Amino acid sequence: MEEQHTKPEETAPSETHAEEAGTPTINIDNLSMRQLMELDACTRCGECSLWCPAYEQDKKEGITPRGRAKAFKDIIKAQHGLWAKLFGRPGVSKEKIDQFVAELYECSTCRQCYEVCPVKIDTVELWESIRRAVVNAGCGPLDSQKNLIQSVKSYDNPWGQPRSSRSRWAKSAKRQKKIAEEPKDITKQKADILYFVGCTGSYDVNVEPVAINTTNILQAAGVDFGILGIKEKCCGSVLLRMGDREYDRIAQENIRQFHELGFKTMITSCAGCYKTIKEDYPKVGKLNFDVKHTLEYIIELIESGKLKLTKPVNLKVTYHDPCHLGRHSGVYEAPRKLLKMIPGLELIEMERHSENARCCGAGGGLKSGYPDIQNKISQTRIREAEATGATELVSACPFCYQGLQVGIQALDSKLTMRDITELVLMAIEDKAEPAAAARTA
């Protein structure tokens, strides 16, 4: 934990103050007045702890939203409060800050706590702002999360892969005849639709079939679309969730690039990219295009008659709501509507679904920071899915796909993990067999 207090390169000197005995001061400028007020609004009812997926696996009060709010309030009152100003700082031990930071990152930012909070504290926005404050102070993120962040800064993706191989999935798919044509490069040929593939779909060979299936669906519907190819950069979600302010630069650069291309609609199969671009980018800069999740766009294609799902897919499926698509963006009905449009498909809901869907544990840096906790969270979700009697577990997010595979493997579950695009492609007549994502984490 000592290394967590090493001042990161990007931290401006004015934002970090050496305090007594080497304890850093956590500057709270980046939080809003409302967020600081929210710390006082907590009623300590503990409803959040009943639903928190991390607390379900690791019963530490400090990782509950209630515990985090109190711990942070204690720290900043000691460092910035009126008492501290009038009578001197009582001092906050480095150990206390270390412990707080460790607990702050033991969270998948799934937003379940907001859903159940009786006073509607905007928890995830609060955690992300606090994370940024601790990162600015040189106290975060966790060592195990730094590689992801550094990779985004160095390679524009969190997986440590070179930029030049971002569109390798398309070339490879074309070569293997998994797609009829490579999607056109929108930076060279204009199109109204940009398919933003996302880092996980582009680089993770286990998940790249999501991109292949999406491409096949769009081509089957005759959509004029393009991809950014090697010019596509990470949406910055990883940085935003972990509190790194480099996110602002990435978001601004991406927005500038998007605007220069002049497309009308962006679609993405990644719930994380969707949430970040649709919900978070407008706080950095205005967007002049619509953002849709692929499944929302597919529904439009079906309803306009451009795409026909006629081939029966006789499977029993259960749907996992990705947190960034559901609780963060409010898209609950669209995936269910799409699944019901697939002939022969039977959808069975899990006990906890929609607003109360359990998280897979992969988001918010939890998978990199606390892989054992993520594994347990994923297993809990898989058991819940198994209890439905479904044979397939469907989702609409490559990151959830990865996260849930962890649980499937740990439990040696018979469930088959599928992205929703795979099922859609199965229902299209005269199409080649959909590319199935590898069933490994």
Add this chain to the structure above:
Amino acid sequence: MYMYFEATALLYILTVFTLGIFLFGVYASIYLWRKGKAPSLHHRLLTGPIIKALILDALLQAQLLRQSVVRWIMHMCLFWGFLGLLAHTTFLAVMSHFIPADSALSRYVFLGPGKPFLDVWGDLWGLILLIGLIIAFVRRYVVKAEQLDSILMDNTALIFLFAIALTGFLSEAQRLAASPYDPSMRYSFIGTMFASCLRANPALIADYIPVVWVHTLISLVFLSIIPFSKTWHAFVSPVEIALDASERTPLGERYGGATH
């Protein structure tokens, strides 16, 4: 004067002192909040959603009702019981200090038809508060509900409220027990019940004024520390509920579009 309690200079001094500490606490909170420099709102404030949220989620606490009927009853009792008693005391204070005793209003309130109403009001809201406190006590210390984490601030709030409710009823019971029976006493229905217990044990009957002072001191201390305590949420949470409703409404409209 109050109905049964003469306000003294000491009471005035203590009240001013209480208000001073309370306001200092409010200032200390706002001082810290103002350290935040990022924008608090991303949309303009919307009056309609704010009013709706304040009625549904602050006054009626509908979100809590959806989660647990028991918790909803408990919190509604605590919230409305406390507010009802605070309003009772505030009304009496205003009447005693600002309305002439020989005015028609004072005569109506203290000697006329208003008196039974005030008696029922005080006992009813006191009973409601007590019911809420008993449920809270049972959940926290007997049932030990899984979601609760009892630390000093949780225990302090409960103990203070219990002490306020009990000393309030005890002072009333002492006053009633020491007085000859009068049919109008029935309006103080809880106090009368406790008074009958005291009459059964005359040794327990004492001058009610010291008990009123204990009740007053506990109440003043409780009020003075509100901004430093867990109870501060009663003032801050409605603001958060209102702001959230205003901020979420534009997103809700967009969600509707996103989901066709």
